[in-house]
Amino acid sequence: MRIGIREKRIATMLILAALFGSYLAAPVPVRAAGTGTIVFDLSHGQYKATIFNTTDLWLTGNLTQMGYTVVWAKGGINASILENAVAFIAGSIYGVTKGYSTAELTAITDWFNTGKKFMWIGYDSDFGGYTYINDNMTAILDGVDSHVYGEPTAVADPISCTGASYRVVANGTSTNSYVASIVANVNKVLMHGPTLVYGSNSTTPSHSTAPVALETTTITNVYPLLYYGGNATILDSDATPPIAHADGAKGKFVAATLEINAGTAKTGVLVVSGASPYGDYQPMYSDAYYGVALNGYNLVKQAIDFGINTATAVDMTLTYVIAAIGVVVVIVIIAIVLKRK
Template sequence: MNMMNVFILALLLNGCVAVDLSHGEADNCIEDLASYYGGCWITIGAKREYNGTVDMPLDEALSRSVLFIIGQPTDPFSPKEIEKIGKWVENGGILWVAGDSDYGSGKNVQFIVNSVMDGIGSNLRLDYASVEDPRNNAGRGYRVICFSRRGSRYLCHGPGPVAYLLDGKMHKLSGDQDNLEKEYPLKILIFAENGKIVENTEPLAEAYSALYDENVKIPIAVAEPLGKGVVILSGETPYGGYAPMCLDEYHGVKLAGRTILEEILTEVRDLEKSVPKVVKRKDGGRIVRTAEKCPGYDLGKSILVSLSIIALSTLIAIIIRRKIR
């Protein structure tokens, strides 16, 4: 466990990180992430024990967590589950829903993810296509090496493109990121630098085009304010999946890997300062920007939490060393 990682995560969060395993998600990287960051990690629906985590039902997990990650679900969520998750976000939670491309069974993941986004009232959607990058990749165009706003590199293995739903239609978010963030109440977190849209299965993409969207920046992870909270939608997952974003190396390419949570959470906290809250109006479903901002977090409380975690971790380490001797 790295003490600096514990300190950073505690500063960014006032609670636990919950990861869903109850809807067919894979479990790659869960123990690695829990070990790397330390702190409080909760699994939901785990079929075995994981070091550094505790398993809880959805209701209890949400009540204890600040960040909830759903990583490429293959089984649908019930209306009651979606309602609970939506209320949790509205009250200040950070939800990260991670999907896939339209390759193979990934199309079903896209349908499930979009149903969750629709149910909680988000305007973000995964479009029904895949993203490749002929320049930035790990040996194949579909092994996309994506970039964060800070230039960090993460693996996006066959990702799907994120779109924005407005007036019942998906709108693409490719191209100039600064202009897009002025036009829509969102923040682009991870993107393919020289992205290319590829169609694998029907239905065809609604916003993007395999004919015209080539050699452009295509968003893979986007954040949107929702109520008092934030929802993140991505076309690749930080855990689970075939080859998740948490990997530090892939086919010889060095990656930022496990730092993904630190970077994403930092950007989400900054989002509260830079993007106005969104209000949905009934007259035509238009969106209105207001001066109201999403609430910030309690820095003093976060510092106390982080110092407590560091002190406890140090004490445990000392006890273990004495027992070994």
């Protein structure tokens, strides 16, 4: 049977439509896992030789094996060192004179607010009146419209700890499926001399705006990751009281969170924790302390990897719109051809 020109045209159009449809239905390409530069801050008192030469270098090796490039910033933070970074991680600062300068704060917040960046800000307790620690970490988060902040207080736990109540072991994790890959194989995370975190339940967040306890209030795009045990107790020891909690309160407080759609561009990812993931007297990345086996290293690695890949994923919305328009055009052409004699 002879196939006419009209039928050939229709067949051609149908093939084109099928090709467009296949393209539209294809999986969304995202950024390859384990690529990009991670900048760790060592410029503000976080360096401790015994930790850096063991735990911190172990973290470096693991992230390198995952495909990342790790940079330890020892000479300050500026736009140049952050220029090609996909992630910036700042553990709690140490030393009254070691605070972030205005220029450094601007460099960090401007970098993050360009969008598609991951940042982790680690806190510490204000035990001994060390309010400068909380003030400096909070200054960074205020500059990126964070919905989570560290409480200006301390948490102790005489039961879930590594031999002393201030060496707390956070032993609870989220059951939310969205963060399941972050908390997989995590149930003992060292939080050395820590605080807890609270939320700012506002569309214009800041550390002092609409403060809420994250144990009882849900904030859009904020996911608690890690919880202290039921014997964790808030022990405030200075003139600055907790903001969203009460001194002496006891319970399963939130120790760390993940926030997506963060920053002024609404495309960044933030982790905020009540202790430092690296450095410190002993970081969250530790695998053992005072004879207690720990697995916080899983949380740290997995949160970094998840955060970077979520923040830098390729947005295919425009591509899909163009493909959809193409399909519509092809269908219209086919309809016109079918009406011709």
